[in-house]
Amino acid sequence: MPAPRIEIELDKLAYNASKLTALYDTKGVCVTAVTKGVCGSPRIASALLDSGIHSFGDSRIANIQKMRQAGLDAQFTLIRSPMPSEIERVVEFADVSLNTEISVIRLLARQAVKRGKIQRIILMIELGDLREGILPSDVEPMVAEVMSLRGVKLIGIGTNLACFGGVRPTEENMQALSAIVGNLQRKFGINFEVVSGGNSANYQWFVSTSDVGLVNHLRIGEAILLGCDTLTRERIPDLYTDAFTLVAEVIELKTKPSQPYGEIAQDAFGRVPVFENRGNIERAILAIGRQDVDGLTIYPRIKADILGISSDHLILDVSGLGLEVGAEVQFDIGYSTLLRVMMSSYVEKVYLPRSHLMAQGPSPC
Numbered sequence: 454m455p456a457p458r459i460e461i462e463l464d465k466l467a468y469n470a471s472k473l474t475a476l477y478d479t480k481g482v483c484v485t486a487v488t489k490g491v492c493g494s495p496r497i498a499s500a501l502l503d504s505g506i507h508s509f510g511d512s513r514i515a516n517i518q519k520m521r522q523a524g525l526d527a528q529f530t531l532i533r534s535p536m537p538s539e540i541e542r543v544v545e546f547a548d549v550s551l552n553t554e555i556s557v558i559r560l561l562a563r564q565a566v567k568r569g570k571i572q573r574i575i576l577m578i579e580l581g582d583l584r585e586g587i588l589p590s591d592v593e594p595m596v597a598e599v600m601s602l603r604g605v606k607l608i609g610i611g612t613n614l615a616c617f618g619g620v621r622p623t624e625e626n627m628q629a630l631s632a633i634v635g636n637l638q639r640k641f642g643i644n645f646e647v648v649s650g651g652n653s654a655n656y657q658w659f660v661s662t663s664d665v666g667l668v669n670h671l672r673i674g675e676a677i678l679l680g681c682d683t684l685t686r687e688r689i690p691d692l693y694t695d696a697f698t699l700v701a702e703v704i705e706l707k708t709k710p711s712q713p714y715g716e717i718a719q720d721a722f723g724r725v726p727v728f729e730n731r732g733n734i735e736r737a738i739l740a741i742g743r744q745d746v747d748g749l750t751i752y753p754r755i756k757a758d759i760l761g762i763s764s765d766h767l768i769l770d771v772s773g774l775g776l777e778v779g780a781e782v783q784f785d786i787g788y789s790t791l792l793r794v795m796m797s798s799y800v801e802k803v804y805l806p807r808s809h810l811m812a813q814g815p816s817p818c
């Protein structure tokens with residue numbers, strides 16, 4: 454098989470999705486699967502669709518276009534505020550968009566009227582993470598104007614935490630969201646279809662709260678893809694964390710010193726590297742680099758230490774492991790590496806065939 458490659462076990466992803474939708478359903482919360490971590494892969498979306506997910510979100514309209522054109526029968530939400538320059542494509546390909554700017558919503562409305570369509574709108578509220586969001590004090594006039602526009606339908610209110618500022622979803626901020634929604638519903642005499650409380654980072658809040666308030670929706674990416682709670686990066690019970698396996702090939706294997714010799718200046722990325730002295734070690738070079746992976750979130754499945762990474766070379770201490778040139782090494786990966794791997798045209802994407810049996814679930818660890 455070609456290397457480097459990412460092996461994708463669709464059964465495990467489908468399993469994670471069905472476990473999470475069942476969990477969130479216990480308190481009346483439905484799930485939109487977020488596909489931006491896998492560049493909107495239609496193969497992955499289709500496996501999730503089979504597992505019972507009917508709503509997908511992505512931050513890139515190009516990914517939504519790709520999934521639509523692959524014929525996936527689902528609802529698509531653009532989860533990043535639309536660029537004014539992409540309004541036509543948003544109205545064409547996304548059913549719903551998350552919005553924070555009235556000028557953008559006016560453009561969506563005008564475009565939707567022109568095409569005889571309705572763009573469904575979720576307004577995002579700022580609750581402290583300081584990425585996208587309307588300040589709570591500004592939301593009422595915005596709701597009033599959006600409700601008055603033809604071509605758009607205000608279907609809900611949402612918020613996003615733990616992405617930029619690292620702010621944890623808690624009882625307090627989730628109740629604050631419900632309070633804002635409750636006030637708006639009373640004031641405008643409406644009932645929102647969607648109250649979208651957040652992303653994978655809402656897991657701990659969800660399992661510990663006795664009252665989800667008005668929250669009835671979450672947008673979940675990483676927990677489905679990597680099976681972990683994004684606040685701690687710990688495994689969510691009973692989910693697979695190894696649906697993705699990165700594989701790279703050894704192209705040099707030599708016993709060399711553990712410290713560079715000669716005069717030391719900057720490395721390829723402008724840093725002055727420092728290496729611990731471990732004496733002579735077996736050093737393997739793998740044919741994969743920063744063009745393909747994020748050097749920070751790859752974890753060898755063998756007992757090898759990562760010594761460093763340049764654009765096209767990954768260097769490991771493989772002392773005592775008996776590797777050979779041409780051997781393959783497998784890695785677990787984190788979210789930032791998953792993103793980079795899926796974007797790299799140098800990494801082959803290998804979808805492992807789905808077995809007819811639904812995956813039985815991971816062994817407890």
Ligand SMILES: *Cc1c(COP(=O)(O)O)cnc(C)c1O
Pocket residue numbers: 487489512532533551613651652653654672673674675676683
């Ligand atoms: C990326 C993103 C999500 C999904 O986040 P995960 O941590 O992958 O669950 C949800 N909502 C918005 C607005 C996002 O940008």
